[in-house]
Amino acid sequence: MTTSEIRELDPQTVERIAAGEVVERPASVVKELVENSIDAGASRVTVSIDRDGTDGIRVTDDGTGMSRDELKHAVEKHTTSKIRNIDDLESGVATLGFRGEALHAIGAVSRLTITSKPRGGQGTAITVEGGSVTDISPAGCPPGTTVDVSDLFYNVPARRKYLKQETTEFAHVNTVTTSYGLANPDVAVTLEHDGRETFATTGTGNLRETVLAVYGREVAEAMCDVPEDDVPEGPLDTVSGLVSHPETNRSSREYLSTFVNGRYVTAGAVREAVLDAYDTQLAPDRYPFAVLFLEVDPGTVDVNVHPRKLEVRFADESTVQDQVETAVEAALLEEGLVRSSAPRGQSAPEQTEIRPGGEEGQPSEDKQSTTSTTTGSERAETESNRVDTSSGPATSTEDTGSANVSNSTDEDYSTNSTQSDERFTEQTSDESDTTQRKFSSSGTQQRLADTEEKRRFEQLPRMQILGQLDETYIVAETSDGLVLVDQHAADERINYERLQNSFTGKTTTQALAEPVRLELTAQEQSLFEAHSDALSRLGFQASLVDEKTVEVRTVPTLVAESAGPALIRDVLSEFISSETDAAETVEAAVDELLADLACYPSITGNTSLMDGSVVSLLSTLDSCDNPYACPHGRPVIVEFDTDEIEARFERDYPGHS
Incomplete structure (x- = not known):
């Protein structure tokens, strides 16, 4: 066949292409089957997974079940009991599954066996392989479907x-199953992995009990109610559910669950509305726990915009956002969760930090003074010098890392950490309020702008440092034009290579004077077991003390003061959010984690730097193997050559000399 010849694909190829749109991964299968179980009126649903799900997936329910004839039709293409014609689609779909292609699509790419029995009827088993029915026969089974x-x-x-x-694929299965468990608190949902129960909801109808089963006691106790009567007028009939205290947060959106008419969706507009409601109570890279239910006229929302029905489109999206934001904000205000002095997404003042060789619960003088003199924007950035207490409410100190730590086992590493801290010295002069400023003189340090010669570097271009832009970018003049250096990306690169160098030898750690216990969600616990070796090599000495509690004994030296034991949660979440295969080996997994760990002690944006700090930063950056990109691939330096600058100012107009 020539490349220009157009021909019709054979039915088998068409079916496999169509199946691929619905069945992307094992979690896609689980989603379709759990939706069918709930639509069948099940009060109990059990999901069992072997390894990553490709070896085996079993979903059992006690729903209405199917007769022999219904089973035969159920595995055919586009057969369903949930809609009759296009009018049903136009008026809105009230069920979770409706296209009539799930079982057919699953059967096209697997070996599928369905055993079902309607109440008062006979049991039947049907087997499908690669899209073809190979057997149908009577079967003894309880009412419901497996x-x-x-x-x-x-x-x-x-x-x-x-x-x-495997761990990533099971994590996706976990997310789907927990989502439908949360969406249906009146259904007892159980997830089993390789024969062991991961979590099980009670099915009593109590949402907080369901959150307790899925996320643990700490999270459940930190949730506050979003009452239905707090929603203003708009497309949404009601907004209800639970949202977490600002202090109970994570580094990914994984635990921000939204449901539209009972359907689990990743509605970007709704998620952004939730984050907007928290306003400055959360740092930009922190996300709350939320279980939000939106009820809306089915005719005003399109659930058919995504092959796997994961996204929805609202007819009046902006008003929906306003309704959700208002409802969540009202819930937080009702609980009195408005803070005025603690840094965003960080610990309240009474929570203590991890400090080498210090007294338990005794903060250092320099940090106390910094906290009392910083402005609002600067205060938000001091979070890099504090322990991550995203693990619980402000009133809880169980896992905030309140214990002090012993001295570092590596003097050089401790020195590096101290030097990093010194770079955080903040300016309090009037100059810090300007958008761009030159560095002010301090002690014997000279004004960089008065330097006669451009500073020489081995890798970086020769430059004369002029100042800072938005207290985030270092501005410098080069022989070819102008450069901007992202101070956070630069420091992140430095810390990443320090961690790499440390890891190639003996991993340096700081031991906690008292072990810190962290309660993990079901998903985090599963990931911890799979990646405990990588965590150990990285510097986290920890072990499970029960099904959902991990005891941390040591932490990596470089991040001991800025993050602490609770960082384990963020590290675990990266195995899911990274969506890469790089974590197939411990070495590759650790390299991914090093890139994330490097972020925590790094200089942040909106931080004033003195001239000596900038020189030190650039000199250290120049010695890096790759000074041009942060470990996540963002550029460290952006250069504007003279030609580009002159073109932007249109200096090449006719007649200009």
Whole structure:
């Protein structure tokens, strides 16, 4: 066949392409099957996963079940009991699954067996392999339906090839299952992995009990109610659910769950509205726990904009955002969760920090004075010098790392940490209020702008440092034009290479005077077990003391003061959010984690720097193997050559000399 010849694809190829739109990974199968179970009126749903799900997925429910004839039709293409025609779609779909393609699509890329029995009827089992029915026969079974999926993607090796590592795939299954457990507190949802129960909700209808089963006691106790009567007029009939205290947060959106008419969706507009409601109570890179239910006229929302129905489109999106933001903000205000002095997303004043060799609960003088003199924007940035207490409410000190730590096992590493702290010295002069400023003289340090010669570097261009822009970018003149240096990205690169160098030898750690216990969610616990070796090599000596509690004994030296034991949660979340295969080995996993750990002690934006600090920063950056990009790939230096600057000022107009 020539490349220009157009021909019709054979039915088998068409089916596999269509199946790929619905069945992207094992979690896609679980989503479709759990939706079918809930639509069938089940009061109990059990999801069992073997390894990453490709070996085996089983979903069992006690719903209405299907007869022999219904089973035969259920595995055919576009057959459903949930809609009748296009009018049902136009008026809005009230069920979770409706396209009639899930079972057919799953059967097209796996070996599928469905055993079902309607109440008062006979049990039947049907087997489908690669899209073809191979057997249908009577079966003894309780009322309800059990769907067994094995050898997923056995006939689509390309799809199987691009699946992530086992822990990542199971994490996606965990997310789907917990989401539907949270969405349906009146249904007892259980998730089992390799024969062991991961979590189980009670099915009593109590949402807080469901959160307790899924996320643990600490999170459940930190949730506050979003009452239905706090929503202003608009497309949404009601907004209800639970949102967490600002101090109980994570580094990813993984735990911000939104449901529209009972359907789990990733509605970007709704999520942004939730974050807007917290305003400055959360740092830009922190996210709350939320379980939010939106009820809306089905005719005003389109759930068919995504092949797997993960996204929705509202007819009046801006008003929906206003309604959600108002409802969540009202809930937080009702609970009195408005802070005026603590840094965003960080610990309240009474929470103590991890400090080498200090007295327990005794902050250092320099940090006390800094906290009392910094302005609002500067105060938010001092979070880099504080322990991450995202693990719980402000009134809880169980896992904030209140214990002090012993001296570092590596003097050089401790020195590096001290030098990093010195770079955080902040300016309090009037100059710090300007958008761009030159560095003020301090002690014997000279004004950089008065330096006669451009400073020489080995890798970086020769430059004369002029000042800071927005207290975030270092501005310098070069022989070719102008450069901006992102101070956070620069320091992140430096810390990353320090961590790398440390890791190639003996990992330097700081031991906690008293072990700190952290309560993990079901998902975090599963990830901890899978990656405990990587965490250990990185400097986190920790172990599970029960199913959902980990005891931390040591932390990496470089991040001991800025993050602490609770950083383990953020590290674990990266195994999901990174969506890469790089974590297939411990070495590669650790390299990913080093890049994330490097961020914590790094100079942040909106931080005033003195001239000596800038020179030290640039000199250290110049000695890095790669001074041009942070470990996450962001540029450290942006250069504007003279030609570009002159073109922007249109200095090449006719007649200009």
